[in-house]
Amino acid sequence: MLFDIKPKEDPKDLFDREEELQKLKNGINYPVSLLLGLRRSGKSSLVKVLMKEEDAIWIYLDLRKYETKTFITYKDVIIELEKALNRFPQRIKKLLEGIKGINVAGLEIKLNWGKQKVEISEIFDKLSEISEKEDKKVIIVFDESQELRKLKGYNLLNPLAYAYDNLKIRFLFTGSEIGMVYRFLKIKDPNSPLFGRAMTEITIHPFTKEKAIEFLKKGFEEVKINLDEKLLEDVYNNIGGIPGWLTYYGFNYIQEKDHEEALNKTIELAVSLIKKEFRNFLKGREEAKERYYTIMGVCKKGCRWSESKRAIEAKEGVRIDDKKLTELLQNLIDASFLIKENEIYRPADILIEKAF
Ligand code: ADP
Ligand code: MG
Structure with a gap:
């Protein structure tokens, strides 16, 4: 199934x-x-x-x-x-x-x-x-x-x-x-x-929109539920193409029989899991904890290196070493919380964005 x-x-x-x-x-x-x-x-x-x-x-x-x-x-x-x-x-x-x-x-x-x-x-x-x-x-x-x-x-x-x-x-x-x-x-x-x-x-990449919708359709067919294509599209627009979250949505829908509720439940669970995973990432990095949260906060919609620098400096009221900042950003990329595309840092997935 x-x-x-x-x-x-x-x-x-x-x-x-x-x-x-x-x-x-x-x-x-x-x-x-x-x-x-x-x-x-x-x-x-x-x-x-x-x-x-x-x-x-x-x-x-x-x-x-x-x-x-x-x-x-x-x-x-x-x-x-x-x-x-x-x-x-x-x-x-x-x-x-x-x-x-x-x-x-x-x-x-x-x-x-x-x-x-x-x-x-x-x-x-x-x-x-x-x-x-x-x-x-x-x-x-x-x-x-x-x-x-x-x-x-x-x-x-x-x-x-x-x-x-x-x-x-x-x-x-x-x-x-x-x-x-x-x-x-x-x-x-x-x-x-x-x-x-x-x-x-x-x-292995998340599913494209097309594949995600096909995945949901097939999953619902298996349990003889017919969902409007518009709703399936809404699922993708809200939670993206990671199979695990799509699976949760399907699982929740079977229980709730309601699109909005299933969607909210999925987002809630995803956000709490991602937050927990972020806390795991912070283990052993406690000294920079606030900085990491600041970066995730400013970069949730995409940010430049200089924007994250300004945000941290505004918060701390002191300069942050350039090398140090680059290292923090690299750690977030290496742990797959952020990706970097054309000088823009952004969350690796739409639900990571929702968690910060
Ligand atoms: P990972 O090991 O990358 O974290 P999992 O294999 O545990 O991912 O998959 C996460 C969830 O998504 C599981 O519930 C799994 O059943 C489901 N899933 C992932 N990929 C597929 C797929 N290609 N077809 C069906 N279900 C999938
Ligand atoms: Mg695994």
């Missing part, structure tokens, strides 16, 4: 996106693919459908839950990995036997993160062996991979670069905070282990 608010897993529930799916299918023939797009644009759905359609040994790590944290540790990554490996069939689990720090004795795999800790590169080695033995691709998905840049005390890029250069396993990184994914991978940093490595990049 199209208006199911969970990520889609069944190919028949995925609307459109054939092109992106095909690109992903090509991408996983190479070591690393990136799937980038705003929050709720359908990345997890796309990955889950791909996991259904592509016969491979999949290892799916959901890092979304770390968005509220200021940092994560080796232990957190190992716990996620452990969960993912435990989804393997028993026969494949058994093949992981013999790595230091892994216990496959019972039905469940246990990974050590303390004393005698498991080395991620050794897991990668073993998975690569399994890939050859089973003649199947092994694909590791890091969903919302920008969270990995918060990993402290361990450089995940080392085992990733090692795997890239020497092993048979593939990686798929998704990210809603697009600039933050680049900051994590550091492909352009000559001192970084992954420097210069080629990656397939797939960007």
Whole structure:
């Protein structure tokens, strides 16, 4: 059902996106693919459908839950990995036997993160062996991979670069905070282990107006509701083309049976979620909190660099360093709250605009 608010897993529930799916299918023939797009644009759905359609040994790590944290540790990554490996069939689990720090004795795999800790590169080695033995691709998905840049005390890029250069396993990184994914991978940093490595990049965009209306029509058809095209257009004009919000609207309409109410409920929910996500963004950036809010306030309808500078200076009554301001704006862009087009900064989505 199209208006199911969970990520889609069944190919028949995925609307459109054939092109992106095909690109992903090509991408996983190479070591690393990136799937980038705003929050709720359908990345997890796309990955889950791909996991259904592509016969491979999949290892799916959901890092979304770390968005509220200021940092994560080796232990957190190992716990996620452990969960993912435990989804393997028993026969494949058994093949992981013999790595230091892994216990496959019972039905469940246990990974050590303390004393005698498991080395991620050794897991990668073993998975690569399994890939050859089973003649199947092994694909590791890091969903919302920008969270990995918060990993402290361990450089995940080392085992990733090692795997890239020497092993048979593939990686798929998704990210809603697009600039933050680049900051994590550091492909352009000559001192970084992954420097210069080629990656397939797939960007998933919100639906166009036409597609959004088609999506809503199809979703309503499934539940035998007939909505006037004018109302569907009104939905797009108010909430834009992000599939997640369109899905919420459909879900709310089914409950409310009233366009205005469903629309208001959707906007209310979106605004509160976006505000929460913004507060997560501010974690660890508290010293500049007021400045970030000021910028979002003046840029909600689009603004120039100089306008945001004036707004902050008017508020604080002192000069703000130019470099500092540029850095604040860049952080907002990298976290996908703002986009920059022809020297104008504006919210990445119409509902972000409504949240400030
Ligand atoms: P992301 O991982 O990018 O944040 P999700 O895959 O979780 O996005 O999708 C957000 C919501 O939108 C979910 O309810 C999902 O079911 C719905 N959705 C996203 N893309 C599609 C699509 N192409 N077809 C049907 N539903 C979709
Ligand atoms: Mg997701």
